[in-house]
Amino acid sequence: MSKTLVWVEHDNASIKDATLxxxxxxxxxGEVHLLVAGSDCAAVADAAAGIAGVGKVHLADDAAYANALVENVAPLIVSLMDSHDAFVAPATSNGKNIAPRVAALLDVAQVSEILSVEGPKTFTRPTYAGNAIAVVESSDAKLVVTVRGTAFAKAEATGGSASIEAITSTGDAGLSSFVSAEIAKSERPELTAAKIIVSGGRALRDGDTFEAMIFPLADKLGAAVGASRAAVDAGYVPNDYQVGQTGKIVAPEVYVAIGISGAIQHLAGMKDSKTIVAINKDEDAPIFQIADIGLIADLFNAVPELTGKL
Known part of the structure; x- marks a missing residue:
C-alpha cells in the first residue's frame, strides 16, 4: 500500500484546520503519515495522532524547525521520502513555500492546489483563475501535491490512535535565519476558517469608511472581515484581509460582498462559498452572476440599515 506524508500546519501549540x-x-x-516539525511541539504531535485515519506521526522536535524555515524543513521532508510515495501539503503560505523546494530537491513536478483526486496520480486543479478545471496526471516516481482546503471536507480531529515516532533532525542548514514576524491580531475569526465573512471593496472610498461600514456589520454577525484586492491596494486594510486568487481562498457558509464588483481575481477566491450575498448599486456588476442573494442599492444607505436591524 502506498504511503503519503502530510505536512502538519501548526504554531508549535495547535494544529491549523488546513491540515485536516x-x-x-x-x-x-494511501496510508497517511503526518510530519510534525517544530520546537517544543510535543502537544501538536499528540493532537495529530488523534486525527482520524492517520497511521503514524513523525515528530521532529528541534529549534531549527521553530518557524518552518523552508531551507531547514525541506531536507527533513526529503529524508523521509524514501519510505513514502507522496508528499502532501495544504496550500497555505507555508505549504506553498515548502512544497516547491521539496519538489526541486526530488527533481519532480509539483501538482498545485488540487481540487480532487481522480486516480493514484491523477488530479483536478483550477486554471485561468478557476474558470477552467484541468485534469492532470503525474508521471514522476514521487508525488508532491498541495491541496486547496476549500475543496475537501476536513478530517475528524479526534478518534484516531496513530503512533508517534521521533525522527532525527537534519538540523539547521545555515542558509537562512528567522528575524521577526509582525502578526496581525484580531478578536474576529480567522479569515480562512470563518463561517461568515463580510468583505468590502474599493467603493468604500477609504480606510475610515471601510472600518465604519464593514466592521460593525461583521461584529453583529460574528464574522471575519475580508477585502477585494482593489481595497487592499488602495490601502484601506492590510494585505492579510485580501480574498482572491492572489489573496486567501475561502469557502464560508455565508459570504457578504459589499461594494465589490466581482472581478475574476476576486471570484476565484470566494465563489465556492455556500451562500453569497452581494450589495452593489451597479446592477450589471459581475458579482450578481454568482450571488444567491443580490441587493441593488447604495451601500452607504443599505449597510447601516442592515447593521441596525441585526
Whole structure:
C-alpha cells in the first residue's frame, strides 16, 4: 500500500484546520503519515495522532524547525521520502513555500492546489483563475501535491490512535535565519476558517469608511472581515484581509460582498462559498452572476440599515 506524508500546519501549540483538509485528500492516495516539525511541539504531535485515519506521526522536535524555515524543513521532508510515495501539503503560505523546494530537491513536478483526486496520480486543479478545471496526471516516481482546503471536507480531529515516532533532525542548514514576524491580531475569526465573512471593496472610498461600514456589520454577525484586492491596494486594510486568487481562498457558509464588483481575481477566491450575498448599486456588476442573494442599492444607505436591524 502506498504511503503519503502530510505536512502538519501548526504554531508549535495547535494544529491549523488546513491540515485536516490535506489529510482528507491524502487518505485517497494511501496510508497517511503526518510530519510534525517544530520546537517544543510535543502537544501538536499528540493532537495529530488523534486525527482520524492517520497511521503514524513523525515528530521532529528541534529549534531549527521553530518557524518552518523552508531551507531547514525541506531536507527533513526529503529524508523521509524514501519510505513514502507522496508528499502532501495544504496550500497555505507555508505549504506553498515548502512544497516547491521539496519538489526541486526530488527533481519532480509539483501538482498545485488540487481540487480532487481522480486516480493514484491523477488530479483536478483550477486554471485561468478557476474558470477552467484541468485534469492532470503525474508521471514522476514521487508525488508532491498541495491541496486547496476549500475543496475537501476536513478530517475528524479526534478518534484516531496513530503512533508517534521521533525522527532525527537534519538540523539547521545555515542558509537562512528567522528575524521577526509582525502578526496581525484580531478578536474576529480567522479569515480562512470563518463561517461568515463580510468583505468590502474599493467603493468604500477609504480606510475610515471601510472600518465604519464593514466592521460593525461583521461584529453583529460574528464574522471575519475580508477585502477585494482593489481595497487592499488602495490601502484601506492590510494585505492579510485580501480574498482572491492572489489573496486567501475561502469557502464560508455565508459570504457578504459589499461594494465589490466581482472581478475574476476576486471570484476565484470566494465563489465556492455556500451562500453569497452581494450589495452593489451597479446592477450589471459581475458579482450578481454568482450571488444567491443580490441587493441593488447604495451601500452607504443599505449597510447601516442592515447593521441596525441585526
Amino acid at each position: 483538509s490535506a489529510v482528507s485528500a491524502a487518505s485517497q492516495l
